[in-house]
Amino acid sequence: MRAIPASPAPVLEGDTLTAAARAIVAEEEALLATVQRALAARLAPARGEGDLVGRLRDLRDEALEATPKDLPTVFQEMGLLRAVMERVRPDQLPDPAAPYFAHLRVHEGGERRDYFLGRHTFVDRPAGVRVVDWRFAPVAGIFYRYREGEEFEEAFPGRVATGTVEARRVVVVERGVLTRIAAGPLTLVREGGRWRALAAEAAALGGGAGSAARAGALGTGAGAAGRAGPADITALLDPDQYEAVAAPADRPLLVLGSAGSGKTTVALHRLARIAFEDPRRFPPARLQVVVPELGLARLAARLLEPLGLERSPVRTLESWSRGAFQSVFGAPPPRLFPETPPLVARLKRHPALYELLRRRPHVARERPALARLRRELGDLFVDRGFLEAVVKAAAGTLPATAVDETLRHTRLQLSSSTEDLLAGVDPERLQTLDGKAVDEDTPEAAAGTLDVEDLPILLFLAALRAGAPARKAAHLVVDEAEDVTLFELHVLGRHLAGTSVTLAGDESQQTFASYAGWPQALAALGAPAAATVRLATTYRCPEPVAALAHAVLGPIAPPERPRAGRRGAPVSRFDFPTEAHAHLFLAGALRDLVEREPGASAAVVCSGPEVARSLHRLLADMPEARLSLDGAFTFRPGVDLTDVDGVKGLEFDYVVVPDATARAYPETDEARRRLHVAVTRAAHQLWIAAPGTPSPLLRGLPRG
Ligand SMILES: Nc1ncnc2c1ncn2[C@@H]1O[C@H](COP(=O)(O)OP(=O)(O)OP(=O)(O)O)[C@@H](O)[C@H]1O
Numbered sequence: 001m002r003a004i005p006a007s008p009a010p011v012l013e014g015d016t017l018t019a020a021a022r023a024i025v026a027e028e029e030a031l032l033a034t035v036q037r038a039l040a041a042r043l044a045p046a047r048g049e050g051d052l053v054g055r056l057r058d059l060r061d062e063a064l065e066a067t068p069k070d071l072p073t074v075f076q077e078m079g080l081l082r083a084v085m086e087r088v089r090p091d092q093l094p095d096p097a098a099p100y101f102a103h104l105r106v107h108e109g110g111e112r113r114d115y116f117l118g119r120h121t122f123v124d125r126p127a128g129v130r131v132v133d134w135r136f137a138p139v140a141g142i143f144y145r146y147r148e149g150e151e152f153e154e155a156f157p158g159r160v161a162t163g164t165v166e167a168r169r170v171v172v173v174e175r176g177v178l179t180r181i182a183a184g185p186l187t188l189v190r191e192g193g194r195w196r197a198l199a200a201e202a203a204a205l206g207g208g209a210g211s212a213a214r215a216g217a218l219g220t221g222a223g224a225a226g227r228a229g230p231a232d233i234t235a236l237l238d239p240d241q242y243e244a245v246a247a248p249a250d251r252p253l254l255v256l257g258s259a260g261s262g263k264t265t266v267a268l269h270r271l272a273r274i275a276f277e278d279p280r281r282f283p284p285a286r287l288q289v290v291v292p293e294l295g296l297a298r299l300a301a302r303l304l305e306p307l308g309l310e311r312s313p314v315r316t317l318e319s320w321s322r323g324a325f326q327s328v329f330g331a332p333p334p335r336l337f338p339e340t341p342p343l344v345a346r347l348k349r350h351p352a353l354y355e356l357l358r359r360r361p362h363v364a365r366e367r368p369a370l371a372r373l374r375r376e377l378g379d380l381f382v383d384r385g386f387l388e389a390v391v392k393a394a395a396g397t398l399p400a401t402a403v404d405e406t407l408r409h410t411r412l413q414l415s416s417s418t419e420d421l422l423a424g425v426d427p428e429r430l431q432t433l434d435g436k437a438v439d440e441d442t443p444e445a446a447a448g449t450l451d452v453e454d455l456p457i458l459l460f461l462a463a464l465r466a467g468a469p470a471r472k473a474a475h476l477v478v479d480e481a482e483d484v485t486l487f488e489l490h491v492l493g494r495h496l497a498g499t500s501v502t503l504a505g506d507e508s509q510q511t512f513a514s515y516a517g518w519p520q521a522l523a524a525l526g527a528p529a530a531a532t533v534r535l536a537t538t539y540r541c542p543e544p545v546a547a548l549a550h551a552v553l554g555p556i557a558p559p560e561r562p563r564a565g566r567r568g569a570p571v572s573r574f575d576f577p578t579e580a581h582a583h584l585f586l587a588g589a590l591r592d593l594v595e596r597e598p599g600a601s602a603a604v605v606c607s608g609p610e611v612a613r614s615l616h617r618l619l620a621d622m623p624e625a626r627l628s629l630d631g632a633f634t635f636r637p638g639v640d641l642t643d644v645d646g647v648k649g650l651e652f653d654y655v656v657v658p659d660a661t662a663r664a665y666p667e668t669d670e671a672r673r674r675l676h677v678a679v680t681r682a683a684h685q686l687w688i689a690a691p692g693t694p695s696p697l698l699r700g701l702p703r704g
Contacts, residue, residue: 017195024169028178028181031103031116032099032171034127035129036176038122039096039099040096060078094120098176099116099122100116100118100131101173102116102117102169103168104116104169105165106142108161108163112166115130115132115139116131117132117140118133119306121133135272138161141242145239146168148165149164151163169182170182170183170235170236180228192226218589219593219654221597222600222683222684223598224597233265240533244266244270244535247270249274249500250500252503252525253530254503254530255503256506258508258538258562259508259538259541259549260539261506261535261539261562264299264300264303264479268289269307270477271287271289271475271477271502274475284311285312285313286475287475287477288473288495289476290314290476291315291480292648293649294316295646297314299633317484318455324459327471335448336451340409344405344409344451346402347391349453350390352390352394353390354485354486354490356389376461377461381410382410387406388403413446456491463494469495472496476496478503479504480509480649481521482507482510483512483514486516490524490525490526493526503521503530508553508557509676510673511645511674518532536563537564539565540683541568541679544571545564546561552672552698556672572687573698574689578692584618585689590619590622590656591619593654594625600654601635602656603641604656605678606659607643607664608644611659612643615658619641624638626640628641628642629646633646633650644677647681648677650681652682654684655686657679657688657689659690660688660690661690665697667697
């Protein structure tokens with residue numbers, strides 16, 4: 001039963017706001033003032049808390065010197081003081097500088113009520129103030145599920161509420177001042193002390209950036225000084241995203257969607273909601289977020305802070321594996337080889353290897369000692385017949401040369417190091433002229449090492465035999481799951497107490513041959529019956545970027561092109577005769593951008609770290625330009641010079657791909673996915689530079 005939402009009143013008369021728009025501003029400012037007054041009254045005793053702490057300290061000193069007769073009185077006063085201090089805990093109240101991020105007015109049973117959605121609950125009935133935590137189901141349900149003008153029906157505790165949504169507004173309060181109001185298609189912003197209406201398309205992401213880039217210049221205004229802040233993402237969840245966030249805690253959930261469709265957003269909000277609803281079963285220490293890359297781990301930790309989960313552990317897969325290794329085998333992992341040959345790594349991450357190992361008969365009931373498992377693994381990786389069977393089962397997705405590469409690499413790892421062979425010789429004499437160990441930088445450096453890919457395989461082999469780990473997570477989030485191996489998923493599943501898990505991923509973004517299919521991933525995790533939600537709108541990328549991202553995938557693109565949330569600046573392509581020309585041009589454009597838009601984030605996403613380093617040298621004098629490799633992102637405004645391997649899951653206002661050459665991005669599925677990942681990091685504008693021979697994947701993108 002839904003009424004057609006009323007069409008919005010016009011907001012502009014010439015250059016000034018209409019009376020209707022002015023009324024909305026006046027109403028929201030008055031409501032904010034009411035909430036702030038009520039909060040100030042509640043917080044007033046807390047302001048005196050400093051005195052209370054001082055008084056408590058005095059009483060403690062008094063207690064040290066008090067006579068036994070006086071002690072009970074001192075203790076009683078101390079008890080009273082503590083009770084007062086516990087009652088007034090400002091950290092449990094909304095922050096008056098930004099007390100809420102949305103306003104909902106409902107008309108129910110002849111009564112009109114205003115609710116404000118925020119991060120803490122604060123109710124002052126006489127003042128008519130109801131700020132509710134967004135995780136609190138009934139009111140949030142109305143806000144996220146219905147639009148302005150619609151009739152609602154929601155189950156409240158003990159009753160079913162029906163009524164009409166009279167107002168549904170997303171608001172931004174910065175430092176206590178209202179700066180943005182979004183009501184349906186209307187967005188009003190306060191800039192330079194004046195309110196104005198934003199064009200719908202510029203408002204769509206709350207960034208306020210226009211779509212008209214100055215010809216030849218990078219930047220659309222997203223990071224210009226003095227802009228009103230964007231809306232809080234928690235206020236923007238769409239109905240499908242909210243249904244996923246509100247899914248029952250014990251239901252395993254698979255969140256799929258194209259790049260930038262909100263998978264991470266949904267997974268982390270679901271985690272926050274589950275923890276809020278049952279804090280005993282889901283305390284922060286028993287929540288686990290695992291992602292493949294360090295950059296995304298850092299971002300996820302930052303995103304969890306405002307959700308009240310600053311203490312829940314976010315880890316990279318490698319760090320998680322190391323921890324699990326220590327707890328399962330009672331020892332830290334042995335020395336790891338720093339750079340596993342790519343083909344060997346691919347074989348060790350491949351689903352075909354997982355299937356062959358899973359199907360092997362396992363007789364032992366007890367968990368074998370680590371040394372035995374290592375031997376077993378070593379034997380497998382020097383067994384040509386076994387490796388050939390893996391390549392055959394991989395059905396064309398692993399080249400035959402992976403067999404010899406793995407044999408050679410494993411033999412080196414199993415051999416004794418020169419130091420071992422020369423045991424007993426004076427260690428000083430085993431140093432080379434440059435002070436390094438004898439084997440360093442030689443093929444023999446592999447002796448005695450494992451590969452990082454071996455850790456989950458060993459954990460998997462141990463898990464197959466026996467014994468559940470002692471410490472288990474209550475809820476697990478695995479993000480960018482297309483890059484998580486079946487070994488890792490299997491072991492993660494063994495470290496999960498029940499079925500409370502969220503797996504998020506996108507097969508178009510796999511960058512390491514480990515993706516086997518979602519049913520296989522869920523089965524490995526031990527959650528085959530997960531509910532699946534597909535997010536259909538790509539919110540991050542404007543239309544022109546989403547279109548190019550789809551075209552770049554070519555034959556491996558999903559059949560349906562994802563819907564882009566808004567229009568935006570066209571993608572610019574620049575061809576240059578040489579890399580030097582491209583670098584000089586880009587360095588100039590980036591300097592110019594940083595001057596014009598000091599609040600913007602830009603990333604130069606290179607195909608590999610070497611290109612990032614050489615571009616960084618050109619910008620070395622610019623403090624805003626950072627070399628951000630191996631996940632070392634600071635998330636501050638400025639320019640990150642980085643590579644495609646480190647940016648999965650991240651986003652920047654502006655993205656520059658500086659080396660879209662035929663060599664860096666040939667016509668292969670892997671290159672298609674890598675370029676797709678690089679371009680889909682752009683939230684406002686994308687530039688592509690092609691020095692030398694342009695990548696064939698740019699076909700269809702005209703030169704700018
Ligand atoms: N409903 C929404 N309305 C507006 N913005 C949204 C919405 N949902 C997500 N976003 C924003 O879109 C961007 C992408 O979200 P997110 O990182 O969660 O996507 P993702 O699917 O995990 O992306 P990727 O596949 O690249 O990792 C973020 O800036 C997020 O705040």
